[in-house]
Amino acid sequence: MVTATLAALAGCGEKPQSMTVGGRQDTAAFQGTGMPYTAAGWKTGDKTSWESQLKARTQSGQNDYNKVN
Secondary structure, three states: OHHHHHHHHHHHHOOOOOOOOOOOOOOOHHHOOOOOOOOOOOOOOOHHHHHHHHHHHHHHHOOHHHHHO
16 A cells, blocks of 8 residues: 555656756757757858758758669
8 A cells, every 4th residue: 555655646746848948949950059060051040041951951961863873
């Protein structure tokens, strides 16, 4: 009986989950991550530079037609 009661109450000790401390705020992807590791030619905060980097990455690495031909 005591063991069953303790097992039932074990689930009540969960800590609250919130993103207030150390959580990431949603920002636009082209704003950057604040990390020094970025692709060459991309400037943090420059949306057109971000879009051109995505286009180049898509054409060179993710386009199977270009890989085969």
